Each structure stands twice: as structure tokens, then as C-alpha cells.
Amino acid sequence: MTTNFPQAESAAVSPLVAAPGHATAPGVRVKDLTVVYRTPLGELPAVGGVSLTIEPGTITGIVGESGSGKSTLALSLLNAVQPPGRIKGGSVEIDGLGDVVKLGGDELRQARGRHLGYVFQAAQNSLNPLKTVGKQLLDLGRSHGVDDLRALVRDAKDLLERMGLDGARVLDSHQHELSGGMRQRVGIMLALVLNAQLVILDEPTTALDMITQATILRIVREVHKERGLTTLMVTHDIGVAAEVTDRLAVMYGGRVVEHGPTMEVLGAPSHPYTRGLIRAIPRLSGDIAEAQALPGRPPTLGTLPTAGCVFRERCPLRMDICETVDPRPLTHDRRTVACHAVERSHSTAEQEEYA
């Protein structure tokens, strides 16, 4: 297994508008996105003013615990947040599509599938149990007005075979005849078969065995490279993200608290949450005593503080300012971090430089 992962060649990719069929990897710019859910306590923000730039051609990981807003953010990229949730403000600019928050109706339906492929959390359960995979593929083709259905089936077969499956057999199978790893690959095939160039994978390896997980991750990496995609992977497992992504965004309480190149974020995490999260991973080597769980628990929509830093309850670096002021995300050396303590240490470091 090769383990060098492709560094983004973003400079070589043109961000120009591309027609489906011969598309290039699109970039994504999320600005001040706020997504709220209506609850008996009023509208509560699951995603609170997130800004995130995804460079074309990269694999970006969005990591967070349950309730961090990672899946809501991913659904927003398709403008597919379901009631009682709604996108309250901000924009999601995708190259070739414009602001998807403003899209609706048929335009939006065509964009999903053609431009945006989504591999659902538990792809195991997202297939229709009554229809063979092939029939579902044809449904997908018809609903997107594909003229040449034969070619579509051929592409699907090629993709499945590329992922190490017997294409003809899988297309003739119902979902119960396929294993978890096979269904996941079917999910990836359905997301890619209409030539989507932006692919979002939501927890693609949850509920899979270790070895199957490794296989799926390898496939994601290879397909990403071969088809020149922009890939977004949402996961709660920082190890999974570490294995495949080249950029990592860490979410907590509806904010992106840290974003940067994966190697750097893991090698030298800045935000105290990222540091704690990495320390909490059970590992195969090193001193067991060094690994520690983060104290406390992640906030839910109801317990999210309305002012100040969302992480302060669990933070070892908590200061007075954290109670009242929500830290702004600041970029420093390719790394974006939203933390008062980190901000302060940068500013003192800079002052020392000039002293």
C-alpha cells in the first residue's frame, strides 16, 4: 500500500467555470455560514458563522464529535439542510455553480449528482432494499436526463471494477446481498457516476471493520487522484482523517476551531481542543499513561454558550476574556486557529521579535 498522499496541486487547476463532462476540480468558499435548528427553546445554531475555504483538488477532512455541526455543514454544501433546520445566513460559493444557498428547485436538483456527489453516512442504509443496484442506477440516470443509459451502466461497472468489485454481479444485486464494505463502494460509485467533481463523504467508514476501512480509505485516495476531484470527508475519527486528507478542519460547537495542512495540525496542534483530541486517541505505540480523555463532554445545541468561546468549559487555557468574547479565527503560517490563548501567544512572540 502506498502511503504517500498527494499534496494538493491547487496552483495547476484552473478555477474557471466548467461544463459537466469535462469538469475540473472546483474550489469551495464558505462565508459566515449560520445554520439553525428550530427547537422549543427557539432557533439554535448548529453551525455558527463558519468561514472555510476548500482549495480545488484537495482532500479536506472535517473532524468533530457528535453535535459539532460537521454533518450540518456538509449538508449545507448541497443546500440540503432539512427542516426543522435552515440556513439562516452566509454563502457557499462553489466554482461552476455559484452560491448554492441561493439555488432552488430543478437547478439545485441537477447540481446534486452532476456537480456534487454525496456519499451518505451509513451508505449501508441509503440504498433501496427493494431494487437492485442497477435499477437504482437507471433511476438516477433518468432523473438527471442522461440520454445514453448504456454508457452510464458501463461507467458504473468500470467504477465498481476499479474499486475491486465484480461490477456485473453488484449491479444485479439487492443491497442485502452485499457486505458493508461493498455497499460503501456502491455509495461512492453512485456519487461519482454522473461525473461529479466535488465529492462529500459523510462518515464513510463508520461501522466497517478495520481492514475494510483501510481498503475504502485507499480507494477514496486513489479515485480522488485519478479523477481529479475535490473531496470533503466528514468524520469523527481523527485517525481516519489523518490517513487520507491533506487538509484538516477541526469543528467544535458549530465552529471551525482549527484549519490547516493535516501533517502540521497533527504534528503541532495549536487549539487546545485539537491538542486534547489527539491526546485522547488510543495508540499502538508510546506510553499508555500519556493518553488522556478530555475532561467534560461536548456541548449539545441546548448547552452551547451564547457568548464567549464554545470550548471554554473543557479548556485548560481558559482566561477571563473567553467568558465574554467569541475568539475570531486568525490565520498564521497557513494555519487558522480560533483561540484567545493562541492569539495571545502569537502576539507576544511577535513583540519579542521586534524587541
Add this chain to the structure above:
Amino acid sequence: MITGTGITKTFKQRGDVLGGRDVRALRGIDFAIEKGGAVSFIGESGCGKTTLGRIIAGLESWDSGEIVIDGTPMSSLRPRRRQPYFRKIQLIHQDPYSALNPTRTIYQTLQAPLALRARQAGRPKSWIGERAEELLSLVGIDPGYVLGRYPHQLSGGMRQRVVIARALTVDPEMLVADESVSMIDVSMRLSILALLKDLRERLGVSVLFITHDIATARYIGAEGELYVLYRGQVVERGLTESIITGPVHPYTQSLLSAIPVLHGLEQPGPERVVPTEALDERHADEGCLFARRCPFRTERCEKERPALVRGVEVAHERACFHPQRRSVIPVEAVA
């Protein structure tokens, strides 16, 4: 405290779409778990680890072989008479969201088994409440906060602690934790593992830990024992640390190789092993069960089944004709 020899279990499947195949879940497994010991079963889904765990917890019957609990062979007893023995072994369910009755408060959940205990031991009613509080404190939650609440008002981590507290109401000698942390948020997983370790050290409860993730097995106890199961057979067995640092069976090596590498902190092991095929239950039952997927198989592997024996190259047992140490686990990255 509990030993098993030659345990087998076959699940009969009726003729449905798959054509009525019998599934051989366990093919003659030996195990021994001492009082206060820590044992982990690892393997992919379908390897038999959960079935074996359920048999050990008294929730499943077995076809042949003998289980001995505290010196009493279970075959000498009628199923009903086995109950007091198996009550000492409590299963902690995988999913803390469905393991608790949503219509009962935490107090009611703990009260039922405690009331029975109180009646049996002739204790006063006041003991029930005291004991419930004691148990909740023991698993690290504030009794005042949770006793009057319903499960949906608690986080996954808290629920899992309540499930553990409920298991402790019957004063078990052993806890069987089946994938107990897989549904808990990453930042809190280690605290549940630490709790199990702590209960073991403080109360002398044995822990049987069932998982597909070897890395978590390390945290249950340094001197713990690891069983690697594959298609109903133990393929490697020994001290957890010995197997992690010196795995010799290609299947164990595949499992260890599949653990994600934390790039930036670690580098992949130089000799990572990738199985040549995916797991397929329909693979032949002759020879070594892993042969079809093994990159190192020889003709002998397809004809003969290797036995689980102590090796010369490492201080643990393995069932392989060509055992060889390989460096598969991630190594610390050099800064």
C-alpha cells in the same frame, strides 16, 4: 475463574436466498480468564468474538466443549442450575442508547436488581438507595444529578457509565464489554476504558474486552492477554503488548496494518501487510482458514490447518506454518 475447552457453535440457517448455509461461528476455542484478569478478543465482524462473549456471559448456548466456572463444569448442571454461575458474569452492551429502558429513571433502572439483592440478603430498604448512590459514584457520575433523570437526558458517555453501574448491582466477578466504546465520542472513549481498568484494579473484577480495534485493547491493562480470532478460531494468543510489538500471524499483521496512521506524528510501519482478498465466508474450510487472503501462503497452507502452538520466534502462541515477525505498526515520526 472461567475456562473453556473446545467450544464450538454452529448457527443453522434455513433455506433462504443464500441457500441455507450453516455458519460455523466457533470452531473449537480454548480460553481461560483468571480472577481479576484482563482479556481482549479482537477480530473482524463475523470472526466469532461476540458469539463467544455471549456464551461466556451465559446468553447463548454452545454445541460442544466444556465451560468450567469456579471449578464447576457446566456440563454437569442443567441449564437452570447454571444461572447462579453465569450471574457472576455481566455483559455491558455495545449501544448505551438502546441498553437502558427509556421509560424508567436511572434510579428505577438500578432499583429493580438492587431490590432483589436486598431481599435475598435480608437488607433494609434504605440500603437500596445507598447502594445505588455508591455504585454511581464508583463509575464516576454524580448520583444527585442522574438518579431522577431519564436516559434521554444523559450523554452517551454517562449512559454507558449507568449501564456499567447496573451491571455492578449484582456484584459480578467479571464484566464482558462488547465494543463498549465504539459509540462514544472520541474525546471521552479513554475515560470509559480507564473506568473499566479502574474497576478491575479496585474491585478485582475480571474484564473481557471485545473489540475490532487493537489499540483500545492496550488500555484495559498492561498485563492483559489478547486473543486474535479469525473465522471462529484463535490464530494468535499472548500478552497484549507482546502481540502488538511482535505479531507473527499474517492476519494479526493485517489488522495492525489497517489502523490509520496519524501522519505528522507517526510514519507507517515499513512492512504493512494487506490481505490479497476481502473476507468471504464462502472461502474453503480446508487448510488454514486465512490462506485465501494471505500474501504469504504456500501449498501446505491450502491443505493442512495449523494448530495454535507456542512459537520460538516470540513468547506467544500462533496458528501459522510460516510465522514471521514484521514491523507493521506505525512508528513515531522523526521531527
